[in-house]
Amino acid sequence: MxxxxxxxxxxxxxxxxxxxxxxxxxxxxxxxxxxxxxxxxxxxxxxxxxxTKDEMLAFSFRALADRVLTRLASADPDIDPARSLFSALSQLLPLDDQRGSEAHVMGAFAVRAVTSPSLRTIRSATLFTIRSGLAAVLIRMETPDPETRAALLLAAVNGLALDAASSPELYPREYLTHALHTQIHLALDCADAR
Amino acid sequence: MxxxxxxxxxxxxxxxxxxxxxxxxxxxxxxxxxxxxxxxxxxxxxxxxxxTKDEMLAFSFRALADRVLTRLASADPDIDPARSLFSALSQLLPLDDQRGSEAHVMGAFAVRAVTSPSLRTIRSATLFTIRSGLAAVLIRMETPDPETRAALLLAAVNGLALDAASSPELYPREYLTHALHTQIHLALDCADAR
Missing domain, CATH: 1.10.10 (Arc Repressor Mutant, subunit A)
Incomplete structure (x- = not known):
């Protein structure tokens, strides 16, 4: 060009x-x-x-995280909390080409954040924002240990997203949506540990 | 040198x-x-x-995955399935310096596998081996939908590992073990979705 x-x-x-x-x-x-x-x-x-390259990476990571967070926050606010959680969290799964690219690049920035303080700050803020939003829903639903279940919902979705990005043959899209529904069910409906 | x-x-x-x-x-x-x-x-x-560099990366990824899989397979086989699952899956969490390094590098290879066919083959085989081992435990325990719950256990642990590697201040070690216990409880003890 x-x-x-x-x-x-x-x-x-x-x-x-x-x-x-x-x-x-x-x-x-x-x-x-x-x-x-x-x-x-x-x-x-x-x-x-x-x-510096560091500034370029940090600006780009913030742009990507902001785009994803905006979609998450504007996800369909359903009266049914399970549907509302699904609508938000499915934004993080590689269910179409755009989200597939995002899952890959979000994962790459997550790994890079381990050795980069500026990226780490952005990643921590992003995780904290999503975890807090999820915990708020679970607290409203009076589920046991809502903070931990919120962290697990997010970890399971981040884990599935990277597993599916690297091994799409093991994680077809219908499977991902089924897995997300299952994790939401476990978080919302399961009694406390004995 | x-x-x-x-x-x-x-x-x-x-x-x-x-x-x-x-x-x-x-x-x-x-x-x-x-x-x-x-x-x-x-x-x-x-x-x-x-x-080639590709061969060097593939050999190194296989060496790392083999080391982790060996530890997972030789984890304390307890009569209690919850303790047995905890003993195996805690090998994947950054609960000490060695596992911290492993979680970081496993994450890096997972991301690299998205664009590298040779790394993708190794990652898919590793995920498949762990998922199958977890599913075998859940099938024996007659939990509902054992395959999906096994995939979610693995995804949650992989997700927590990367979240903790990049944001250790949000995921202290005691928190990680509590979260893993919680996910195992959800997988083993929760009834099927209504």
């Missing part, structure tokens, strides 16, 4: 390019050079917006 | 070096050059054992 001047690009466009590359070839492929190439701008234009 | 001749290294030693680098700095840092450096051998010695 022909290089465009700074004015025709923006941090959000560059983040979109980075997320595109990460979904296609893995986060390790998302170098400054590749992002510039994907966005059709010069390396200098990328560096103008993101002086 | 001083470079050593081929005879003093082996695929297993090189895999150990790769896993060390990946735990410390992320899988993306584990280049042929870095592995050679970590193992104290020449780049040629690494290439002698692994003609």
């Amino acid at each position: 022909r290089a465009r001047p700074y004015a025709t690009t923006s941090p959000s466009r560059l983040a979109a390019a980075l997320l595109e590359i990460a979904a296609r070839n893995g986060l390790e492929a998302a170098s400054v050079r590749e992002v510039a190439n994907e966005a059709g701008v010069s390396i200098g234009a990328v560096q103008h917006h993101f002086p | 001083r470079a050593r001749p081929y005879a003093t290294t082996s695929p297993s030693r090189l895999a150990a070096a790769l896993l060390e680098i990946a735990a410390r700095n992320g899988l993306e840092a584990a280049s042929v050059r870095e592995v050679a450096n970590e193992a104290g051998v020449s780049i040629g010695a690494v290439q002698h054992h692994f003609p």
